[in-house]
Amino acid sequence: MKDFATLFTRIDESTKTTVKVAALADYFQTATPQDRLWTIALFTGRRPKRTITATRLRTWAAEVAGLPDWLFEESYSIVGDLAETISLVLPPARNITERTLTDWIAYIKSLSAREEDDRKAGILSAWDSMPNTERFLFTKLLTGGFRIGVSGKLITRALAKATGQPEPQLTHKLMGNWTPDTTTWDALIEADDPTADLSRPYPFYLAYQLDGFDDLGVPTDWNAERKWDGIRGQLILRGGEHHLWSRGEDLMTDRFPELAQLLDYLPEGTVIDGEVLAFAAEKPLSFNALQKRIGRKTVPKKLLTEAPVILMAYDLLEHQGDDIRNTPLKDRRAQLQSLIADVPATAPIRLSASVPFQTWQDLSAARDQSRALNAEGLMLKRLDSPYLAGRKRGDWWKWKIDPLTIDAVMIYAQAGHGRRANLFTDYTFAVRHGSDLVPFTKAYSGLTDKEFREITSWVRKNTLQRFGPVRQVPPEHVFEIAFEGIQASPRHKSGVALRFPRMLRWRRDKPVDEANTLDDLKELLATYG
Amino acid sequence: MADVLTFTDRGIYCPAGDFYIDPWKPVDRALITHGHSDHARFGMGRYLATAGTAPVMRHRLGQITLETVRYGETTRIGDADVSFHPAGHVPGSAQIRVAVKGQVWVASGDYKTVADGLSEPFEPVQCHAFITECTFGLPIFKWTPEDILTQQINDWWAANAAAGRASILGAYALGKAQRLLTTVNPEIGPILTHGAIENTNAVLRNQGFPLPDTTLVTPDMSHKTHPGALVLATPSALGTTWARRFGTASTAFASGWMALRGVRRRRAADRGFIVSDHADWEGLNTAIKATGATKIFATHGYTSAFQKWLSSQGYDAHIVSTDYQGEDFDQAEGPEA
Ligand SMILES: [Zn+2]
Ligand SMILES: [Zn+2]
Numbered sequence: 048m049k050d051f052a053t054l055f056t057r058i059d060e061s062t063k064t065t066v067k068v069a070a071l072a073d074y075f076q077t078a079t080p081q082d083r084l085w086t087i088a089l090f091t092g093r094r095p096k097r098t099i100t101a102t103r104l105r106t107w108a109a110e111v112a113g114l115p116d117w118l119f120e121e122s123y124s125i126v127g128d129l130a131e132t133i134s135l136v137l138p139p140a141r142n143i144t145e146r147t148l149t150d151w152i153a154y155i156k157s158l159s160a161r162e163e164d165d166r167k168a169g170i171l172s173a174w175d176s177m178p179n180t181e182r183f184l185f186t187k188l189l190t191g192g193f194r195i196g197v198s199g200k201l202i203t204r205a206l207a208k209a210t211g212q213p214e215p216q217l218t219h220k221l222m223g224n225w226t227p228d229t230t231t232w233d234a235l236i237e238a239d240d241p242t243a244d245l246s247r248p249y250p251f252y253l254a255y256q257l258d259g260f261d262d263l264g265v266p267t268d269w270n271a272e273r274k275w276d277g278i279r280g281q282l283i284l285r286g287g288e289h290h291l292w293s294r295g296e297d298l299m300t301d302r303f304p305e306l307a308q309l310l311d312y313l314p315e316g317t318v319i320d321g322e323v324l325a326f327a328a329e330k331p332l333s334f335n336a337l338q339k340r341i342g343r344k345t346v347p348k349k350l351l352t353e354a355p356v357i358l359m360a361y362d363l364l365e366h367q368g369d370d371i372r373n374t375p376l377k378d379r380r381a382q383l384q385s386l387i388a389d390v391p392a393t394a395p396i397r398l399s400a401s402v403p404f405q406t407w408q409d410l411s412a413a414r415d416q417s418r419a420l421n422a423e424g425l426m427l428k429r430l431d432s433p434y435l436a437g438r439k440r441g442d443w444w445k446w447k448i449d450p451l452t453i454d455a456v457m458i459y460a461q462a463g464h465g466r467r468a469n470l471f472t473d474y475t476f477a478v479r480h481g482s483d484l485v486p487f488t489k490a491y492s493g494l495t496d497k498e499f500r501e502i503t504s505w506v507r508k509n510t511l512q513r514f515g516p517v518r519q520v521p522p523e524h525v526f527e528i529a530f531e532g533i534q535a536s537p538r539h540k541s542g543v544a545l546r547f548p549r550m551l552r553w554r555r556d557k558p559v560d561e562a563n564t565l566d567d568l569k570e571l572l573a574t575y576g
Numbered sequence: 577m578a579d580v581l582t583f584t585d586r587g588i589y590c591p592a593g594d595f596y597i598d599p600w601k602p603v604d605r606a607l608i609t610h611g612h613s614d615h616a617r618f619g620m621g622r623y624l625a626t627a628g629t630a631p632v633m634r635h636r637l638g639q640i641t642l643e644t645v646r647y648g649e650t651t652r653i654g655d656a657d658v659s660f661h662p663a664g665h666v667p668g669s670a671q672i673r674v675a676v677k678g679q680v681w682v683a684s685g686d687y688k689t690v691a692d693g694l695s696e697p698f699e700p701v702q703c704h705a706f707i708t709e710c711t712f713g714l715p716i717f718k719w720t721p722e723d724i725l726t727q728q729i730n731d732w733w734a735a736n737a738a739a740g741r742a743s744i745l746g747a748y749a750l751g752k753a754q755r756l757l758t759t760v761n762p763e764i765g766p767i768l769t770h771g772a773i774e775n776t777n778a779v780l781r782n783q784g785f786p787l788p789d790t791t792l793v794t795p796d797m798s799h800k801t802h803p804g805a806l807v808l809a810t811p812s813a814l815g816t817t818w819a820r821r822f823g824t825a826s827t828a829f830a831s832g833w834m835a836l837r838g839v840r841r842r843r844a845a846d847r848g849f850i851v852s853d854h855a856d857w858e859g860l861n862t863a864i865k866a867t868g869a870t871k872i873f874a875t876h877g878y879t880s881a882f883q884k885w886l887s888s889q890g891y892d893a894h895i896v897s898t899d900y901q902g903e904d905f906d907q908a909e910g911p912e913a
Contacts, residue, residue, distance in 0.1 A: 117884070118881065118884075118885055121714065122715055122716045125836075125878075131837055135715075135835065136716060464838070465837075465838030466838035467838070469839060496842070
């Protein structure tokens with residue numbers, strides 16, 4: 048695993064994309080094909096099956112390190128990564144042995160069939176046979192979630208460099224639910240038929256936030272549509288089966304069983320890009336309704352009637368088995384429209400309608416209606432644009448509405464973890480209620496490192512009371528909190544829960560008695576909840 | 577029996593001797609453990625410090641009334657017997673031992689237990705109560721052994737020099753920078769220094785500390801005038817226009833925080849060397865044990881976890897709030913800069 052550790056270190060140490068790509072390309076030319084395949088799998092979120100629970104791993108590591116469990120947990124909360132915490136607290140390895148990445152993965156798999164005591168012995172002896180970086184990576188394999196700052200984009204760029212194949216083609220080849228157990232380097236990368244796997248999705252096309260109309264040319268070149276507030280999904284109908292993929296390449300087919308009937312109405316060889324929405328009486332329900340269905344692998348009947356979903360179709364990527372991503376948007380939409388026109392109104396699919404406009408000002412007015420329609424804003428797409436892969440500038444733009452905001456008072460602070468382990472970055476905020484302060488949300492992002500440093504030094508000097516890692520601070524600082532949605536929540540003292548809360552600004556200009564009140568918050572709930 | 581040392585909003589106070597240790601607000605009489613700015617501050621009536629700390633204090637604080645003592649020498653102040661003992665933190669740094677009527681308390685200041693080749697090595701002092709820092713008081717902090725560290729830094733510098741790149745290394749001006757200077761191999765290339773570091777170098781050279789030759793960075797210098805140079809800079813100088821004159825250099829930080837991958841990545845340097853002038857987990861525990869003290873006060877750092885750990889080990893452990901900052905390279909104007 049030494050070469051994999053070297054690759055990891057080169058990537059991890061550098062902030063320069065060119066260095067990371069070069070490191071990966073080197074590796075893709077020198078490592079064994081099986082190690083290469085595993086590396087791609089790991090860096091694109093395909094981790095080996097978990098054979099040992101995280102609880103066991105932390106218990107064993109604490110035991111070997113001679114630490115009480117609470118101290119291990121305290122360390123973990125600072126480091127923010129279980130595998131890293133384990134590799135840091137363990138004593139130095141005594142029997143260093145070298146095995147390939149693929150070997151170690153096979154080793155982990157072989158443990159799953161064994162008795163608990165054997166598995167423990169197997170893990171401890173592995174930990175004792177690796178230098179620190181290898182040990183960290185090995186433990187990462189055990190805990191899963193191999194995010195190490197390498198995007199899919201970097202992987203394909205490096206693969207393109209190593210194999211000479213074009214990037215978009217490689218991006219497509221890497222989509223879908225392959226694993227190193229179901230394919231080989233040759234089949235996945237060297238062979239040239241990316242549709243060999245019937246469930247394989249196309250890479251999603253993603254837009255940047257619009258930063259002005261100056262470079263857009265004339266309005267007639269553009270199609271505007273709503274940016275719906277659901278889950279972006281790609282519906283694939285091939286070989287008599289259907290598959291629904293999320294943008295994060297999660298297979299969501301079983302979570303939304305009502306979409307299965309589309310097999311009866313849409314032709315074979317159809318792939319649609321759209322938004323899964325909770326939908327009733329020809330109107331999207333708020334995201335709060337859909338929320339109940341997220342995270343459920345299967346759906347109870349009651350929920351199916353309370354929050355039925357549809358696919359709000361944006362685009363057609365494959366028609367009658369042909370990849371039509373290179374035909375202009377207006378033609379793709381025309382085909383999509385005629386497909387959906389043949390589907391009865393009871394079927395769970397709608398065409399995302401174009402928003403008519405003549406001038407950019409018209410659009411601005413349309414955007415202002417977004418919240419009332421349960422939409423997040425508008426999308427602008429150039430009518431002659433192809434369907435590209437990944438986030439690209441130029442042809443597609445999103446124009447999101449401004450978030451909801453409220454001015455709140457910071458009352459507790461807690462140290463961050465990982466990147467911000469030595470800073471106080473996690474705050475609890477309150478609104479005023481008479482002479483009281485009522486906590487209503489936490490937030491931990493949105494400020495600059497410089498601001499976090501300044502607050503950290505203030506928190507250190509102004510701690511009123513400690514509750515474990517949490518520090519109570521005097522209510523002196525006001526922050527503007529931005530959020531995307533609000534809903535009633537009996538579990539919270541304030542009676543509300545926010546969606547995606549974050550700090551928008553530190554309002555140094557605002558005294559605490561000008562922060563918002565609980566009544567203001569309740570009014571937002573009444574309007575937008 | 578009254579406590580030998582108490583904790584006030586001005587700093588650590590000794591009622592029997594009517595003096596403070598490392599106070600952060602003006603007092604008449606201040607005993608100073610070492611020259612870092614969070615410990616040696618302006619505005620005290622009289623100062624007492626080791627002979628090794630005096631020059632840097634004069635350099636930083638200007639005209640002050642300062643008496644000096646040698647390590648191990650006992651001074652009577654009021655009813656207290658006071659002596660200074662090596663803390664191994666930076667050259668001249670001390671722990672302060674205070675004895676009143678047979679009760680001995682020690683304030684550690686900042687300390688580290690491994691010898692860095694420059695500072696007077698840490699000496700455990702027997703006491704009844706020990707006030708310890710715990711900047712890195714969690715078991716995730718383990719410093720790289722000196723010999724491996726030296727090799728890592730020299731390899732990094734040599735590889736950059738071979739590729740025609742400058743190597744910019746961020747480290748505190750007092751202590752860390754000089755300690756690194758004595759370990760790197762000056763045959764690899766020229767060593768350039770940032771003004772704050774060069775000033776401190778001059779003070780220490782005057783005291784007789786053997787430092788290799790260094791050159792102060794002046795506006796006319798760049799990677800072209802000094803190819804393959806090692807540039808020692810304060811942490812706050814990295815990423816500024818001052819650093820940009822060296823072209824596409826490789827950058828590194830030398831800090832205990834570099835033990836954490838997250839912090840390493842946030843600081844966006846090319847390399848992070850795990851090295852600190854504070855004690856690591858092992859160092860803290862060994863040092864505390866060696867004092868024989870039963871009563872421990874934990875200050876600046878992971879105090880709550882460390883206090884709980886010490887209690888579980890049978891100590892009578894407490895948390896004390898102080899204004900000391902530990903090793904905090906996130907401060908733009910670091911206390912140890
Ligand atoms: Zn210090
Ligand atoms: Zn300090």
